[in-house]
Amino acid sequence: MQYRQAETLNQPPRFGEGRQYWINTFGCQMNEHDSEIIAALVENLGYRPAAAPEEADLVIINTCAVRKKPEDKVASMLGKLYTLKEKRDDLIIAVGGCMTQQEDLASYIKNRFRQVDLVFGTHALPRLPDLLDRARREKETVVDIEEDYSGRESLPATRASAFHAWLPVIYGCNNFCAYCVVPFVRGRERSRHFEDIISEASVLAEKGYREITLLGQNVNSYGHDLPEKPSFASLLAELDQIEDLSRIRFMTSHPKDLSPELIDTVARGKKICEHFHLPAQSGSNRILKKMNRRYTREQYLELALTIKETIPDVSITSDIIVGFPGEKEEDFADTLDLLEQVRFDSAFAFIYSPRRGTKAEQFGDEAIYEEKEKRLQALNKIQQRISLEENERLVGTSREVLVEGPSKNNPELQTGRARTNKLIHFPGPEHLTGKLIRIRITEARTWNLFGEAEGEPY
Ligand code: 5AD
Ligand code: SF4
Numbered sequence: 001m002q003y004r005q006a007e008t009l010n011q012p013p014r015f016g017e018g019r020q021y022w023i024n025t026f027g028c029q030m031n032e033h034d035s036e037i038i039a040a041l042v043e044n045l046g047y048r049p050a051a052a053p054e055e056a057d058l059v060i061i062n063t064c065a066v067r068k069k070p071e072d073k074v075a076s077m078l079g080k081l082y083t084l085k086e087k088r089d090d091l092i093i094a095v096g097g098c099m100t101q102q103e104d105l106a107s108y109i110k111n112r113f114r115q116v117d118l119v120f121g122t123h124a125l126p127r128l129p130d131l132l133d134r135a136r137r138e139k140e141t142v143v144d145i146e147e148d149y150s151g152r153e154s155l156p157a158t159r160a161s162a163f164h165a166w167l168p169v170i171y172g173c174n175n176f177c178a179y180c181v182v183p184f185v186r187g188r189e190r191s192r193h194f195e196d197i198i199s200e201a202s203v204l205a206e207k208g209y210r211e212i213t214l215l216g217q218n219v220n221s222y223g224h225d226l227p228e229k230p231s232f233a234s235l236l237a238e239l240d241q242i243e244d245l246s247r248i249r250f251m252t253s254h255p256k257d258l259s260p261e262l263i264d265t266v267a268r269g270k271k272i273c274e275h276f277h278l279p280a281q282s283g284s285n286r287i288l289k290k291m292n293r294r295y296t297r298e299q300y301l302e303l304a305l306t307i308k309e310t311i312p313d314v315s316i317t318s319d320i321i322v323g324f325p326g327e328k329e330e331d332f333a334d335t336l337d338l339l340e341q342v343r344f345d346s347a348f349a350f351i352y353s354p355r356r357g358t359k360a361e362q363f364g365d366e367a368i369y370e371e372k373e374k375r376l377q378a379l380n381k382i383q384q385r386i387s388l389e390e391n392e393r394l395v396g397t398s399r400e401v402l403v404e405g406p407s408k409n410n411p412e413l414q415t416g417r418a419r420t421n422k423l424i425h426f427p428g429p430e431h432l433t434g435k436l437i438r439i440r441i442t443e444a445r446t447w448n449l450f451g452e453a454e455g456e457p458y
Pocket of ligand 2: 177
C-alpha cells in the first residue's frame with residue numbers, strides 16, 4: 001500500500017488527460033528519435049496523439065538548425081499557429097530542438113512569437129514534463145536551454161514504427177567542421193554505455209523489431225570517452241549476435257575515423273547492412289582543408305575503394321556542400337570528378353548556408369548565389385545519371401527487402417528497403433508490412449527500383 005502511494009507521488013501530474021498533442025519534426029533521424037521520446041513523455045502526462053494540429057491542445061515543434069531553410073519553415077509555421085492560439089487560449093505551443101538550443105534564437109522566438117509558451121533546447125528532454133507543467137501555469141514564456149546533459153539515458157520512446165527502431169549510440173560532435181552548427185547545439189561527444197545499447201537492442205528484438213539503426217553524428221568515434229574504450233566495430237559485432245534481430249544499420253560515418261576493423265566487421269556480419277553514409281562534402285583538397293574535415297580527396301577515394309573491394313554489393317551514399325566560401329570553378333570540378341570516381345549510389349547536395357558562431361561564417365565569400373545554384377544543378381544532374389546507372393546494374397538480380405507498407409505514390413504497390421537502403425516497390429498485399437521478402441528487380445529508376453516478389457515472406 002505504502003509502495004503504491006510512493007509510486008503515485010513520483011508520477012508526473014497527468015494534466016494532459018483528455019487532451020491531444022501534435023509534434024512537427026524537422027531535420028535528421030536524431031531529431032526524429034527525439035520526437036519519439038517527446039511523444040512518450042507527453043503520453044505519460046495523459047496526452048493522446050491528435051489527428052491534425054488544429055485538434056491538438058499541445059503543439060510541439062522540434063526544430064533543425066543545420067541550414068537556413070528549415071529555420072525559415074519554423075518561423076512561417078509559428079505565424080500560422082498564431083491564428084490557432086487566438087481562437088484557443090488554452091493551446092500550449094512549445095518549440096524545441098537544435099534551433100532553440102542557441103541562445104540568440106531562443107530569445108528571438110520568445111520575443112518575436114509571443115504565442116509560444118515554452119522554448120526548450122536539445123538537452124532539456126528529461127525536464128520536459130516539468131517544463132510543460134510550468135508553461136501551462138505561468139504567463140511568461142518558459143525557457144530551458146541549459147547545457148545540462150544529465151538524465152538522457154533512461155528516457156522512454158513511443159516509436160513511430162513497429163518493426164524499425166532508431167537507437168542512438170553517441171550524442172554530440174567534437175569535430176567542428178567549419179560550416180557546421182551541430183557541435184554548438186548538440187554539445188560534446190557522449191557515448192552511451194556498451195551494455196545499455198546491447199540490452200536496449202535485445203529488448204527491441206524481443207518486442208518484434210526486425211531492424212535497428214544506430215545513430216550518431218559520427219558513429220565511428222563511439223567509445224573513445226568510455227573507460228574500456230570499446231570500438232564501434234566491437235559494438236556492431238556484439239549486436240550482430242542478437243538472435244531475433246534481422247538487420248543493423250548505422251549512420252553517419254566520418255571518413256577520417258572509419259577503421260579497417262569496421263569494414264571487416266560489416267563484411268563478416270550477418271545482420272549488419274552493407275551501406276555506408278559517408279559524407280565527402282567536397283572533392284577539393286583546398287576546400288576540405290578549409291572545412292576542417294581532416295582527410296584529403298586521395299584518402300577518401302582510397303577508403304571508398306577499400307569498402308567496395310571488401311564488401312560485395314555495398315552501397316555508399318554521401319552529402320556534398322556546394323558553394324563553400326572560396327570554392328572556385330576548379331574546386332567544384334574536383335568535386336564532380338570525385339562523384340565520377342566513387343560513383344555514389346546517391347548523394348544529397350546542399351548549397352552552403354552560413355551558420356552563426358561557426359568558423360566559416362567569418363570566411364569571405366565572393367561567389368554569387370545564382371552561381372552556386374547553377375553548380376548545385378550541374379552536380380545533381382551528374383549524380384542522378386550515376387544513381388540511375390548504378391540502379392540499372394541491379395535489374396535481373398534478387399534482393400531481400402524489409403517491407404515498410406504501401407507505396408506513397410501508388411497504394412497498389414508495397415515499398416521496402418534493400419539492405420543497401422535502396423527503395424524497392426513491388427505488387428503485393430498490405431499484410432507484408434514489417435516482413436522480409438525477396439524481390440526480383442525488373443526496372444530501375446533514379447531514386448528507386450521496381451520488382452516482383454519471389455517466394456514467401458519471413
Ligand atoms: N550549409 C550547408 N549544408 C550543411 N550541412 C551541414 N552544415 C551545413 C551548412 N552550414 C550538410 C552537410 C551534412 C548534412 C547533414 O548537412 O553536408 O553532412
Ligand atoms: Fe557537423 Fe562535421 Fe560534426 Fe558532421 S562531423 S555533425 S558535419 S561538425
